[in-house]
Amino acid sequence: MASTATGSREAARFEMPERLRADVRQLGDALGQVLREYGGDALLADVERLRELTIASHHEDQTVADDAASQAEHLVASWSLDRADEVARAFTVYFHLVNAAEEYHRVRSLRAGDRADHPLAGTVAKAVEDVARLAGHDKAKHLLDGLEFRPVLTAHPTEARRRAIVTSIRRIAQLLERRDDPRLGASEDAETQRHLLEQIDVLWRTAPLRVDRPGPLDEVRTAMSAFDDVLFHVVPQVYRRAEMALAGGAETVAAPQVPAFVRLGSWIGGDRDGNPHVTSAVTRQAMAIQSDHVLRALEAAATAVGRGLTLDAGSTPAATELRRILADAQAAQPELYAELASRSPNEPHRIAVLYAAARIAATRRRDADLAYAAAGELLAELRAVQASLAEAGAARQAYGALQGLIWQVESFGFHLAELEVRQHSAVHRAALEEIRAGGVLSDRTEEVLATIRVMAQIQARFGPDACRRYVVSFTQSSDDVAAVFELARHALDGRPLALDVVPLFETGADLAACVDILDGVLELPDVRSRLEQTGRRLEIMLGYSDSAKDVGPVSATLALYDAQDRLTAWAHEHELTLTMFHGRGGALGRGGGPANRAVLAQAPGSVDGRFKLTEQGEVIFARYGDPAIARRHIEQVASAVLLASTPAVEERARAAAVEFSPVASVLDTAAREAYHALVRTDGFPEWFARVTPLEEVGSLPIGSRPARRGLTVSSLDDLRAIPWVFSWSQTRVTLPGWYGLGSGLAAVGDLDVLRRAYEEWPLFTVMMENAEMSLAKSDRRIAARYLALGDRPELTDRILAEHALTTHWVLDVTGHSRLLEDRHVLGRAVALRNPYVDALSYLQVRALRALRRDDVESGSAEEAATRRLLQISVNGVAAGLQNTG
Secondary structure, X not given: OOOOOOOOXXXXXXXXXXXXXXXXXXXXXXXXXXXXXXXHHHHHHHHHHHHXXXXXXXXXXXXXXXXXXXXXXXXXXXXXXXXXXXXXXXXXXXXXXXXXXXXXXXXXXXXXXXXXXXXXXXXXXXXXXXHHXXXXXXXXXXXXXXXXXXXXXXXXXXXXXXXXXXXXXXXHHHHHXXXXXXXXXXXXXXXXXXXHXXXXXXXXXXXXXXXXXOOHHHXXXXXXXXXXXXXXXXXXXXXXXXXXXXXXXXXXXXXXXXXXXXXXXXXXXXXXXXXXXXXXXXXXXXHHHHHHHHHHHHHHHHHHXXXXXXXXXXXXXXXXXXXXXXXXXXXXXXXXXXXXXXXXXXXXXXXXXXXXXXXXXXXXXXXXXXXXXXXXXXXXXXXXXXXXXXXXXXXXXXXXXXXXXXXXXXXXXXXXXXXXXXXXXXXXXXXXXXXXXXXXXXXXXXXHHXXXXXXXXXXXXXXXXXXXXXXXXXXOOHHHHHHHHHHHHHHHOOOOOOOEEEEEEOOHHHHHOHHHHHHHHHOOHHHHHHHHXXXXXXXXXXXXXXXXXXXXHHHHHHHHHHHHHHHHHHHHHOOOEEEEEEEOOOOHHHOOOOHHHHHHXXXXXOOOOEEEEEEEOHHHHHHHOOHHHHHHHHHHHHHHHHHXXXXXXXXXXXXXXXXXXXXXXXXXXXXXXXHHHHHOOOOHHHHHHHHOOHHHHHHOOOOOOOOEOOOOOOOHHHEOHHHHHHHHHHOOOOHHHOOOHHHHHHHXXXXXXXXXXXXXXXXXXXXXXXXXXXXXXXXXHXXXXXXXXXXXXXXXXXXXXXXXXXXXXXXXXXXXXXXXXXXXXXXXXXXXXXXXXXXXXXXXXXHHHHHHOOOOOOOOHHHHHHHHHHHHHHHHHHHHHOOOX
16 A cells, blocks of 8 residues: 555655654555455555546545545445445554554654753743742752642543554554664564554454354553553653752652652443442452452562662662561561571662562452551552662652662552542432432342442542542532442441542533532531531532533533532632632543643632643543653643632733633533534424444444434434544544634624634634544545435535534634644644545445445345444544544
8 A cells, every 4th residue: 555645646745754754654565465465456456546536536626626525425335245345454453553643753753853952931940940940949849749630530432442462553553663773784674564564464364253142340451551551661760850850969868759649540440320330349350450460560560670670789878767667577487587688688678668568469368377467558568668778869760760669559549540430429329318218229229228338348448549439420519429428337337438529511511510519518517517517528529421412512621610610719718729620521522632831821829720621532542652752742731720820820810811702602502502503493403313333333342331312313312422533533523622603703803802712712723623523534526425314405504504504614713824834743643544534435335335224234244344344434534533531
């Protein structure tokens, strides 16, 4: 397969870096060789012909473009289903290869930039330097000491690739990295090329679709690979890099300044809202899996650190506290101590850390005689070793590898990530009604009570921080919070449980009422008692997905900002430390986009050194699948949190929000009206299900959670936000990311004011940038083919008219002559991909048209093959656009 869309009008505007071009060309040529070996010259010729036509369909001459598009559609229609299947797989594999090349090039670029002799932009060290310049060293130190970044991993089904596919892509990226090694000789380079061809052949021959839908515990184990391979090692590296920059070379001879500010959370195995497969037993097993992984990792890390501490007691004597710890160890475990002492003669610090490694292993095995009761015990011992080393003058040993281990224990504990429970408020209401009525309880109510008991069991073993947050979906009154506390009393018969009930505000109406609801929450005795225990710390959650589906992307963005602004003032009035948990999805229609830019666009005062958000589906591996990219992401978010918490940045955001509030009001009204005029049209939900692959997306075995709340889609309320966004992205409409914005901008009308808002108002800037990216990934010609399947030309015309209006205003306001003009890397990637995504779209439209118009017999082999083609194309489009739901 050829490597670049050189004939594409859009692609020609962007210059691809030569090293990336070489990687993509090599991978494309290798895929072409694999296709020829598998299907002969005819298969490769068909793939190439479709590729050439889709590139030509982007020609500047509209007549040429339209003719090429028509030929592409006819070519796809002429193939057998088997050949269409093979071509769809070929383009899908090509996108996997391009994604691997682009990811590795990003890593390569990050490494090149890291050679600079000053703190890089977007790092914690640079942010501390900037904060000190803007607000003074005391403010910088205060913010750094209280810094919190809490990413919460979720298993929402937006990762369309099989785990086997992800693994194969990783191997290919590693081989690209090996090719870059200048130390390789000719024979080693040839061997690398052979491995590359072999791995691409594996990728081509691996079934693109899962056979069975994964269960919740499968999802837990999948997420563990991001921890094992990346996060456990990267998090202390982030701290160390910041420490090195701040300490100016003295980082290993002085006590660290950088706190362990990353705390992982997880909903995987705890989120039961609408997922009947997540039970109390699953939650208990999820924590067991997490604990096993972190304890194994800590044991290995402690063993490595201990083996390296070959410091003789003569040069580095043990301090009093460490001698006491060693004496206790000898008394408690004489055989183990004797074994360690014989292998480490006269090396007390080595013995202490290796003894700690043995105790970590015993904790995993649940050997009560040797195990730690809590991670705090391990930390105390490690800090005693550290203090002893420092006292003996071995500062480099005290604050070197040992400090990295201490950071890992502080960040992950013995539980790895706090497991959060989530359930819908309606489930709690129904459970309480049953309990209050007396009699036999339903299985669902028993399950609610069992879940709370499991939370208590997890806390008893791992401590309160392992599982204490209970998120209540669709919180609409303080009664929804009180219900969880009442259920806990029924479940535990008064036994203690550290319980933080987190109200989740999801719809436009709930966001508008959030402060009034929280006024009632503060009156609850259980909440007051909990606030006394936590130092008046409170957490609430803001839902991006359902609010955007409810009122549209523009009004949801403004409603979320307004809610944050009011919540910040409310928390200040009540002297609360409020953490706002952002339920952001991966796609732009669900609050996605660059997290660091989103932080800087938050309401002034709402961040205050803390940022918590969901990391969903494919985003987990996009951000945490490679060490260099994970380091960069964590640093970018942390640095943005520090900067967003400075008075100067807060004041700028506050002044802009006040100045442009009239613009916001007009935008909100007009965009909301346009959005509601569309989605509230009679028959719209059924039409949406017809023109998009909604049914097929729901049937893909990519997650344990059902795609809809009911059996049919008679209302958008029946539909979850993820398949709503996923389905629109497949049609190349990408409607949830921009619809209504054009009407809103047109209603404002004053281009000068809008351009000034784009320059000065961070929220509006991010809104425009995200809409621009959504529009760039859309395609009117392809979209029209999907929309026509619904036989509602008035709805098709309305959507395409709003698309044209929005594109026009976005370009005018940004001053760009084309979409993504100022974002060269992203613009290049989107422009080069779009013609190839078109190829998959034509194949998908063919399959969707046959299924929607009953051109294939129900239950026949032809229908099964058509559905398979559609599902493969779904995977391919998701890979090409690089986001799904």
